[in-house]
Amino acid sequence: MSFADWKIKTGGAQTPAHGDSRLVLSITRMTIHNGPGMRTLILFKGCPLHCIWCSTPESQKTKPELGVYPMKCIRCGDCIPVCPTKAISLPDGKLTVNRSLCNVCGKCVDVCNAKALEIMGHRMTITQLVTEVKKDEIVYKYSHGGVTISGGEPLFDTEFALNLLKAFKAEGINTGVDTCGEVPWKGLEPTLLYVDFFLWDIKHMDPEQHKKLTGVSNKLILSNAKAVAARNVPLYIRIPLIPGYNDSEENIRATCEFSRGLASVVQVDIMPLHHLGKARYDSLDRMYPIAGLALYSDEAILGIKHIVESYGLKCVIQA
Ligand code: SF4
Ligand code: SF4
Numbered sequence: 001m002s003f004a005d006w007k008i009k010t011g012g013a014q015t016p017a018h019g020d021s022r023l024v025l026s027i028t029r030m031t032i033h034n035g036p037g038m039r040t041l042i043l044f045k046g047c048p049l050h051c052i053w054c055s056t057p058e059s060q061k062t063k064p065e066l067g068v069y070p071m072k073c074i075r076c077g078d079c080i081p082v083c084p085t086k087a088i089s090l091p092d093g094k095l096t097v098n099r100s101l102c103n104v105c106g107k108c109v110d111v112c113n114a115k116a117l118e119i120m121g122h123r124m125t126i127t128q129l130v131t132e133v134k135k136d137e138i139v140y141k142y143s144h145g146g147v148t149i150s151g152g153e154p155l156f157d158t159e160f161a162l163n164l165l166k167a168f169k170a171e172g173i174n175t176g177v178d179t180c181g182e183v184p185w186k187g188l189e190p191t192l193l194y195v196d197f198f199l200w201d202i203k204h205m206d207p208e209q210h211k212k213l214t215g216v217s218n219k220l221i222l223s224n225a226k227a228v229a230a231r232n233v234p235l236y237i238r239i240p241l242i243p244g245y246n247d248s249e250e251n252i253r254a255t256c257e258f259s260r261g262l263a264s265v266v267q268v269d270i271m272p273l274h275h276l277g278k279a280r281y282d283s284l285d286r287m288y289p290i291a292g293l294a295l296y297s298d299e300a301i302l303g304i305k306h307i308v309e310s311y312g313l314k315c316v317i318q319a
Helices: 003-010 107-111 126-134 137-143 158-170 185-194 207-214 219-230 249-260 278-283 298-309
Strands: 021-031 039-044 065-068 117-120 122-125 146-150 175-179 197-201 235-241 265-272 315-317
Touching: 021 126, 039 126, 065 278, 107 117, 122 126, 126 158, 146 158, 158 175, 158 185, 185 219, 197 219, 219 235, 235 249, 249 265, 249 298, 265 298, 298 315
Parallel strands: 039 146, 146 175, 175 197, 197 235, 235 265, 265 315
Antiparallel strands: 021 039, 021 122, 065 117
């Protein structure tokens, strides 16, 4: 069964939690920006950080959420009678959901042929995830790819992550972990045996600024990065570039200085601001905190790339 089929089969129903399952936001096949080769990318729900520039706000909470897309609504009204809590209305023809009434049961999603409603977060077991990922084994073989787990924070539930990574490894699948690094070492350390590489975010080198922008200090993130490097697990450092927030030359240089001190660093990915996540904030009725922030010029991005390279680090601009 594909992930799309799985979503249809489970509808919005929140199947009960088990120790070997976690809420999945999406599974995307044949991605090329999430580590070497072609990779299946799994996004999990739940994150310890709340970055003000987060482009996947639906990944932050640990519960399923209802995404609402009024622009897709054809105003058929089919969703209104099926809603058990009377949360849906069409005032002036505009699809409106009263979130204080909605219990995210998903009954409205099941009847909406226009896909104007969506449950974000479907519980999947390790067995189901491995089955899904194995479908592209041939692609991994010929592209030297594999699976990358991301989110949200893929290590948010370290016991689940450890068992999932073990299961992938048992099938001979190359494993990447895209992490914010805010994970207790006690939970992170056992996973290292089953991780081929990390994509490791460094969002700001100043602990106070980091806390202001993400909700947590960077102390654990940086100490974990050093400890992982000491175990010689390959690290792809990722810097989200947000104009005026973390892109000062001083901060870029401090990040480069830190990165070149990590023995296992493979490259530094710079990830310039985009506004592709705005529609997702809208769908959750949340304010997009950095609306209106200007995008980078090509020259500005290249200037930052040159700074990174001046530290002897390979630098890749990621879309
Ligand atoms: S079922 Fe879908 S298209 Fe019809 S009114 Fe509800 S949200 Fe709109
Ligand atoms: S998900 Fe929310 S809005 Fe949709 S039917 Fe269930 S309670 Fe109503």
